[in-house]
Amino acid sequence: MLETSTAHSHTYNEITNQPVSWKTTVDAISSQWAELQPQLTITPDTHYVFVGCGTSLYIAQSAAQCFQEITGYTSLAVPGSEVFLSAKSTVPSRYPVIAFIISRSGTTTEALLAADYLAANRSNVTTIGITCNSDTELTKRTRFSIQLPHAHEESVVMTQSFTSMLIALQYVAASLAGDQMVIDQISSLSTYLQRDIRSFESKAQELGENLNLDHFVYLGLGPNYGLAQEGNLKLKEMTQVHCEAYNPLEFRHGPISTVREGSAIILLAGNRERDYVPSLVTDLKEVGAFVASCSPYPIDGSDMHLLVGKELTDVPRCALYMPFLQYLAYYRAVSLGLNPDQPRNLSQVVKLDE
Amino acid sequence: MLETSTAHSHTYNEITNQPVSWKTTVDAISSQWAELQPQLTITPDTHYVFVGCGTSLYIAQSAAQCFQEITGYTSLAVPGSEVFLSAKSTVPSRYPVIAFIISRSGTTTEALLAADYLAANRSNVTTIGITCNSDTELTKRTRFSIQLPHAHEESVVMTQSFTSMLIALQYVAASLAGDQMVIDQISSLSTYLQRDIRSFESKAQELGENLNLDHFVYLGLGPNYGLAQEGNLKLKEMTQVHCEAYNPLEFRHGPISTVREGSAIILLAGNRERDYVPSLVTDLKEVGAFVASCSPYPIDGSDMHLLVGKELTDVPRCALYMPFLQYLAYYRAVSLGLNPDQPRNLSQVVKLDE
Structure with missing residues (x-):
């Protein structure tokens, strides 16, 4: 299938690498989340907000629905720009909120502005950055962070980073809910994709x-x-x-x-x-x-x-x-x-x- | 501007009628809501969900943001089909919910199925139908209803019904929040459009x-x-x-x-x-x-x-x-x-x- 002319396409290689990156993602998130979760204060009325731009907004949309379905907590997806320009209409104000801010590079301007806005204006919100780079600007501006550098990409378009960050967030939901069936299924994804x-x-x-x-x-x-x-x-x-x-x-x-x-x-x-x-x-x-x-x-x-x-x-x-x-x-x-x-x-x- | 060939277009007439229909909408919703609101139980943790299909989903999306901004209550927009096929991922389960189900005709299958699903499966949800017809099937299947028959349309496409139902929902938000400035502005819309x-x-x-x-x-x-x-x-x-x-x-x-x-x-x-x-x-x-x-x-x-x-x-x-x-x-x-x-x-x- 792989033609000579495309042998060096980053996009092709990154799509094709997903059985590997998904397996590494499950390993990475299970250890990072085991360390992170005990540091969070989660109450029965906590709301979850997923923030992203472009491809990361689509991760947010899918993750919010997965999260609410698995955990029962009210979960919302919000474009980065609507956090810092329209928070009153988008980010719940009456509840403790855990906000996942999604950015492959960890440097997207709107993701950074969203993190800064929440830190400065919303004491009810705890921010967690999720990126495919290590030690980014976003990491500095969020309270906590999840880093999946193995899913880093050379291509402009996001492929394995989309699925890896989505899988990581689904893992977090399953872990919060103690849903071992979902964790097992997520862990098996790499094998099914390989097949x-x-x-x-x-x-x-x-x-x-x-x-x-x-x-x-x-x-x-x-x-x-x-x-x-x-x-x-x-x-x-x-x-x-x-x-x-x-x-x-x-x-x-x-x-x-x-x-x-x-x-x-x-x-x-x-x-x-x-x-x-x-x-x-x-x-x-x-x-x-x-x-x-x-x-x-x-x-x-x-x-x-x-x-x-x-x-x-x-x-x-x-x-x-x-x-x-x-x-x-x-x-x-x-x-x-x-x-x-x-x-x-x-x-x-x-x-x-x- | 009005050409002979379009003189009898329902669409044209319905677009052009909006200064009239908006004024009637404010009158209609102020009296209907004054009667309806005292029958609702609203607590500080009530969530609002706006349900629609097609054009009515876009009313829902705008109304949810307006509602949260004006009232501070967490508000969500959900496509009709995702209520009865994917409620776990979309409709909050841990809070009292007031769900506005939006349908111009009051007969859209997915709106009816959404109303039926919520009535049968979600005791935490109170449904309010909003339509541009009187005494529709939706009215029978929701707990309460708002009816704006003056914004009824002959055209397939929705124009004055979109704006009229949106204005009615904004009025409801302002009324719940006691925000007279917003009520005054909504009441002035007809005059500005006329101008x-x-x-x-x-x-x-x-x-x-x-x-x-x-x-x-x-x-x-x-x-x-x-x-x-x-x-x-x-x-x-x-x-x-x-x-x-x-x-x-x-x-x-x-x-x-x-x-x-x-x-x-x-x-x-x-x-x-x-x-x-x-x-x-x-x-x-x-x-x-x-x-x-x-x-x-x-x-x-x-x-x-x-x-x-x-x-x-x-x-x-x-x-x-x-x-x-x-x-x-x-x-x-x-x-x-x-x-x-x-x-x-x-x-x-x-x-x-x-």
Whole structure:
């Protein structure tokens, strides 16, 4: 599968490294969290807030839903800018809050401003930075930190860092809840990905190289919504192809009007929405879409189907959908003659001048 | 401005009717809420959840931020489907919850299923339906209801119903918080729109008829994010033009890669993000975008600017951004020879067969 022309693509190598980085992530977070958790004051009314920008916001969106589902604590995702510009409308003020601030580099301006804002203005908030670098600026500005430097990346686009930080946050939730079943499943992810990664890559290549498809829609519900957003962002960053992301049932409320010959729908389905999938696929086929579905069960009527994590429950399965979406963006970029490592108009870290 | 060919468009008439419907909305909600509020048990740890599908989800997103900002209570927006398929990850379980379920028709399947799910499974939740019809199915399935039948619509797309339900929910927040300043501002919205509506329409027509622009991006932060999403959905439903919506600072984290000659950025800016607007506009101009900005202050470098609600604070100003966005979609549809009242692939109410 690996072609000569792409042998040195950082993006390709970082996607392909995920069985390794996921295993290291579980080891790293289990030891770091064992040290960190006893230092936190957690009360029954603690709220959790997940803060990020871009890809890190999509980690935040998925992590917040996973966290609330596993722990029962109220959990929210907030874009970095809305913390320091709109805290009254976004960050709970009447409860103790633990805020995870997510930034691969640990230097994103908005993540730093969010950390500074909370430290200066919100005594009810304890901040924990989570990064894929060691000893960053964010580490200095948050009360605590989680560091996953093994998931560091050379590429502009985030791939293994997305899944590694998501898995780490799911581990934290399971650890807080004492949910050994979820911890065991998270620990097994690396093995499942190792088993399936070539099949995910092969299907992603087939879909990415199909240039008859020129409009992509990513659908995910609940914890999968952030994954759909991230799949969409990967393709958008790397190829500038017209693409969008929605909750699958929301998609019928308006956006389905854009589907036509040439539209590909990438459906990330879990167990919770299984009863609603058949009629959705029927509706999508009726308006002319190509349907590529990813789920832990077969889906009739799909033009392409990936069996993903049938051994897993919905929350721990999340990361396993991502390599297919990442390879899809990668192969589309390569087939368009673009450099996946260096997207148009973008740099590795967004730094703002006010 | 009103052309012969569009004289009988329901969409046009419903957009244009907003000074009237907003005034009636304030009258209706003030009397309905005065009757409803004493029947509710509200404690300091009550959480508010706003549930909707499609346009109603975007009302929910804006309303949740407005609510938390005005009242200080933790407030969340949840898509209807995630209530009945993923409640554990979305609806707080440890607190008393007041859930507003938003549906113009009062018959949307997912809104009804959400109401039924909460009634059957969550004794901590009190449901309040909000509709633009009287005595609907939703009214029967929620504990309480707010009915705004004067904002009923003949068109498939929602325009005055969006702003009317949003204004009603802002009124409720202000009433709960005893915030007379916000109530006064909400009560004045009709007058401000009456004053400015022809100017909003004229600029929307100019922009909508500019067929050199074929990619639209709507940007809004905090309470304005739901408005940007709704502006985007209006254009998408009515024209199928390539369009997207983001938080303005998030847009730099990846999606800006798609901007090119022919991209129009519609920036909805408030007072809270004012310091960050100039550098954003500079960045957008650098990558070749046409920038149409709407704000209560002038914005240098904009290709088009609308002065919106300079007398108002950020939350009560929300509704006033919408008529421009609605007219923009309308005029683009007309200039493409499409019928704005009857979008492709859509019907007035989404009803599901499981």
